Amino acid sequence: MTAFPERILMGPGPSTVPQRILRALGAPTLGHLDPRYIEIMDETCVKLREVFMTENRLTFPVSATGMAGMECVVTNLMEPGDEAIVCINGVFGARMAEVMERAGVVVHRLEVAWGEIFTDEQIAEEVQRQPKAKVLTIVHAETSTGAHQPLEGISKIVHDEGIMLVVDAVTSLGGHPVKVDEWNIDAIFSGTQKCLSCPPGLSPVSFSPAAIDVIESRKTKPQSWYFDVTMLKDYYSGKGKRAYHHTAPVNMIYALREALEIVLEEGLEARWERHAHLHRRLRAGLESLGLSYIPEHSLHTLNCVRIPDGADDGSVRARLLDTYGIEIGAGLGPFAGKAWRIGLMGHSATQANVDLVLAALVDCLE
Amino acid sequence: MTAFPERILMGPGPSTVPQRILRALGAPTLGHLDPRYIEIMDETCVKLREVFMTENRLTFPVSATGMAGMECVVTNLMEPGDEAIVCINGVFGARMAEVMERAGVVVHRLEVAWGEIFTDEQIAEEVQRQPKAKVLTIVHAETSTGAHQPLEGISKIVHDEGIMLVVDAVTSLGGHPVKVDEWNIDAIFSGTQKCLSCPPGLSPVSFSPAAIDVIESRKTKPQSWYFDVTMLKDYYSGKGKRAYHHTAPVNMIYALREALEIVLEEGLEARWERHAHLHRRLRAGLESLGLSYIPEHSLHTLNCVRIPDGADDGSVRARLLDTYGIEIGAGLGPFAGKAWRIGLMGHSATQANVDLVLAALVDCLE
Structure with a gap:
């Protein structure tokens, strides 16, 4: 295999x-x-x-x-x-x-x-x-x-x-x-x-x-x-x-x-609340790193932020993948090269993942 | 689960x-x-x-x-x-x-x-x-x-x-x-x-x-x-x-x-020959049970035979499934209730399965 x-x-x-x-x-x-x-x-x-x-x-x-x-x-x-x-x-x-x-x-x-x-x-x-x-x-x-x-x-x-x-x-x-x-x-x-x-x-x-x-x-x-x-x-x-x-x-x-x-088993309400809570945690962390959200009304499940000046889209995503094993999404259409899309969906939406992706971004944006 | x-x-x-x-x-x-x-x-x-x-x-x-x-x-x-x-x-x-x-x-x-x-x-x-x-x-x-x-x-x-x-x-x-x-x-x-x-x-x-x-x-x-x-x-x-x-x-x-x-890994030629060989074995067995093939030019991989007089389509298939765990196919369209379709495909095409389905049919058709 x-x-x-x-x-x-x-x-x-x-x-x-x-x-x-x-x-x-x-x-x-x-x-x-x-x-x-x-x-x-x-x-x-x-x-x-x-x-x-x-x-x-x-x-x-x-x-x-x-x-x-x-x-x-x-x-x-x-x-x-x-x-x-x-x-x-x-x-x-x-x-x-x-x-x-x-x-x-x-x-x-x-x-x-x-x-x-x-x-x-x-x-x-x-x-x-x-x-x-x-x-x-x-x-x-x-x-x-x-x-x-x-x-x-x-x-x-x-x-x-x-x-x-x-x-x-x-x-x-x-x-x-x-x-x-x-x-x-x-x-x-x-x-x-x-x-x-x-x-x-x-x-x-x-x-x-x-x-x-x-x-x-x-x-x-x-x-x-x-x-x-x-x-x-x-x-x-x-x-x-x-x-x-x-x-x-x-x-x-x-x-x-x-x-x-x-x-x-988790329950719909509990699941929605988990996504909401972890979105708030991720958002606070991203904004403290100077990353701003593109939509005013953001999903909890997908976090679309502007790529900061001076950061290279491809090399940051490649480093996240190679060093941390973390996949985040590139921007599409008019946002290509200008945005990252960070998913917090289902089994991926954990406090450990939120804290890890924030730590990894700190490292990759240095 | x-x-x-x-x-x-x-x-x-x-x-x-x-x-x-x-x-x-x-x-x-x-x-x-x-x-x-x-x-x-x-x-x-x-x-x-x-x-x-x-x-x-x-x-x-x-x-x-x-x-x-x-x-x-x-x-x-x-x-x-x-x-x-x-x-x-x-x-x-x-x-x-x-x-x-x-x-x-x-x-x-x-x-x-x-x-x-x-x-x-x-x-x-x-x-x-x-x-x-x-x-x-x-x-x-x-x-x-x-x-x-x-x-x-x-x-x-x-x-x-x-x-x-x-x-x-x-x-x-x-x-x-x-x-x-x-x-x-x-x-x-x-x-x-x-x-x-x-x-x-x-x-x-x-x-x-x-x-x-x-x-x-x-x-x-x-x-x-x-x-x-x-x-x-x-x-x-x-x-x-x-x-x-x-x-x-x-x-x-x-x-x-x-x-x-x-x-x-098996090789295409060897795989075709396996299907051909097991089809011949199945066909000989089915015909010896009095089951005749519908198409003159039969696939090796799917064997479509007439349901013999006196056999009840649904109860034979249910017994094959319940007693032997064997699934065979019903007839479609004009062959509904008149034909069975016995697949010999890929991993299912083994001599053990051929001999077992023949033995099971003997039992179910008694």
Whole structure:
């Protein structure tokens, strides 16, 4: 077997995966129609509903990494010629516009500067300007900037106009509150490799009953067969026949089940508070080193700071990796070479890691 | 951790995964841009080229299960309005037609009965009838029927007419010869969970230089962002910058790397011969029990036999599973309730398993 270096993953994901999840991942592969596997899948979906805080029947992990969840949501909810308001304040809002356009959707871009968030007033104005919009999409946790977008006010505004709310929660689920039912979210997607600390490879999604109504009244078939939930929903909902659609990624489901179990053992509230507390500790330390945060409303789970004058981006990150085994993230897009992204996600969010990365930065910035 | 029953996987996939691969799967998760991970990915692609018997630069595992490979090939090669000849002799040919139509392709269906294969003459006639066809797609190993389609003659016929050849090798790669360069295949996809005995979750694909030319001269963007190889090929080819596209399924890549290593240690020729030899042993045993094969040209890797009169499909399979821990496959489509599919793939293809499944069938059919 090949050699693996020891790493502490404090970038934008994956986060460090606990041994318990790695052991679950390496359990014997069962057939995807084996009665015991079906039970494990059902258990996984039940736990996923708890973590998403939803009763949505159609809540399951898409069999591919995080961006596939975005594509699954778009492919199923939207038909060619439909209109969407896409809120863009970083890479992942822009990505959504791109995925929408490939699906033939007329995209209305609502943009604010990278690192900023949207106000209720901006959303209310745009919703008025676009009376034909079917959905509004917004990024709850923008991984490219660390901005943390409040959703409750926005949800009321869009639903008052009969528009559905689609949320990208890739970097928040399991680290920040994500209250799908309370916030009335119609479709949401996340990833396993961020605050759930499961290896990358699955994308949890959830669709509201209203979203399912829209999907069931489509005039056209979704352009993707692989992501078509009309063929998957019986498999994952526990209703009807467990017909074969595609071979499920069996071992990744074992790992996700274990990861969700760990989240629920800790408790959602306690887990959010751990991330909040360690973010405050990290932030105080970074600011005392003269590193300033880019977003005014920062995520706890991803800390995006300006690279100080005189520091060389690549050599600092290389030294962190080589000397300390610590991975942090580079800036993306306009922040390339200008920002670092320090993740505090799931199993990586410990006081030991916070104190170590601060000590390592002191050393590397000398 | 949850309890797992012991299974011997002799269905249509997944096959039994060796401990060595499960251990590789459970190795520590690295970041997808970690220099060591990039090396592991490069090693994986090098080995994949060896197993596909190709020099194709664009040879990599799609980050999703087997059917995603089909969708990746269609999405990249085809544009709306393009024409395709789709050869259908089972579920997976029909699936290809469906995926093509969702991509806006004009599909010319060439059908023979389930379980039969296509003759060179049938292909030659159809190619003459469809002068505007851009590709011809065919299933090398039809998992729903066990039919084994020869490809060399067909490849010459389609290329003589300037048509590209697309091959579904999900159930043959690693069990039967799949000679991508020698057979002049333009695009091919497979799965990890069949004759490679890796868990499900990835879909190896390979595109010829001619296919890349077609992709690079597209007039429209592929409808899928997730499967768009124009954004992936720098990442996987070792050329250019390793830009972020999506988070790779890191641990699944570890497992695939190990699975390919095992294939190459055994040697392709020896592996094909093992599958051939054990197929003959199984076939002799099944036929002596009065079980007849459905396809005249049977795969070695999947053995599709008629359920004998008087035997109850569900109760025999349940007894095999409960008493012997053996999973075999049910029939699909018109063969539901009429056929069993017994897989001899990769790690499951042993003399012990052949003799055990025969003994177990004797017991269950009494």
